[in-house]
Amino acid sequence: MTARCYCGASRLTLDKPPFTVAYCHCSDCRRWTGAPVAAFAAVDRADVSDQLPAPYRGAPGVERWTCPTCHGPLAAAFAYLPDQVYVPLGIIDQADRLLPEMHSHAGSALPWLHIADDLPRAQASARDDLNRAAT
Ligand SMILES: [Zn+2]
């Protein structure tokens, strides 16, 4: 898989398929992506760590990477999901083939947002499901 930021100066090559693909409805990811719901591909941190610039550390235990040129989102990581990096689906060139498998933080979803699927919906972080997917 390949990904690139808004301007194209930052590019990622992902050699392995993602562990999982998940929506995140938390307000942090909404604010960071600017979208009413975020969706991410979970990949091995070792596969992308040397392709990422220095992270921005906002909330405790959260790292977020943006393009140094256009400041578009590139990736995020969460201390409670060790060795995983979350790449926003919107920047992945093959996003049409990456079907989400779960909703995390469904309890924080915007009330007018209706996604008609039968995927598992975790009210909070879904950390157990996400960590299980990564093993
Ligand atoms: Zn850029």
Ligand SMILES: [Zn+2]
């Ligand atoms: Zn989130």
